Amino acid sequence: MEKVLQVGNVTKYYGGGSAVAKALDGISFSVEKGEFTAVMGPSGSGKSTLLNVIATIDRVSSGDIFLGGRRLTEMKERELSVFRRDRLGFVFQEYNLLDTLTVGENIVLPLNLRKTDYRESRRKLEQVAAALEVADQLNKFPRELSGGQRQRAACARAIITDPALVLADEPTGALDSRSSRNLMETFRRMNRSLGSTILMVTHDPVVGSYADRVLFLKDGRVWNEVYRGDRSRQTLYGEIMNVSAALGGEGTLTAEEIDVCEEAGRKRASAADKDANMDGKGTSAADRAAFMEGGGNAATERNGLMCRKGAPAADRDASMEEEVRGC
Ligand SMILES: Nc1ncnc2c1ncn2[C@@H]1O[C@H](COP(=O)(O)OP(=O)(O)OP(=O)(O)O)[C@@H](O)[C@H]1O
């Protein structure tokens, strides 16, 4: 397999003197062509810093990064800006579409900057717009689109140049849960049908579960990694919850909270079973068993769905139902 990205023993320090902060601490990993990788980890673990040094937005303090066969760490600023434009695609939390351009003009902008001929630009625009389901939106302005449509347009813009790597930092951060799932389906399509290699930072286990592989960062290093392989998305979700719990990052539960959640889960399961038996509706025991079957720690998975920290009760209920149906 071809390695698109190789990160070798990279450190990144911010500040100086006594105020120095080590954001990356000798991190090493590589990404194969066609891989869809999620990067997760607690706040401050270095996820955005990692993305920024790979994106050539920021410089490493030491170590090497090879991307698409080029050694980024030895390239000059002018070379880097051309490299960024031609070889990388970006999807940010805040869409970053230009308000004064139509959606079509936004998507095709990277090709115009490269002075690609008009006919070729139109052909690529039609191809990516159709693949990402924004073909009907091309003559509108970004403000006339929903958040999900805007983010799909941003994805179309990110892949129109066939970049070596698509980088996304919390791409679902501004979306509701349904739009997040739709966007992740879009990422899967970019990955599977269009062959995009994707490196995506997220703090959301559901979003992470759409990837083929999840890297967990802690204190600026890769602390753990999980591959999906042939397993189901639910199984990967369960593993993400388990690793997150072990990692002790934000959004995970304390031992007491796990106890409370387990008890609530048992009560809920038994109530749902009763309902299902009485009127045949709702989530059946068989459905739940099928969902949990993928492996991992069933209690933790259930906790994750029912007791995601910080989520209001109504959201959690909706989230669980959507989750079980969505799987
Ligand atoms: N420009 C900067 N100047 C100084 N310190 C920084 C800067 N950017 C990041 N840091 C520090 O580097 C560490 C890693 O930050 P980073 O933004 O990469 O974390 P993160 O994993 O993306 O966190 P979050 O999940 O909150 O977005 C943190 O301790 C942070 O305070």
Ligand SMILES: [Mg+2]
């Ligand atoms: Mg960040």
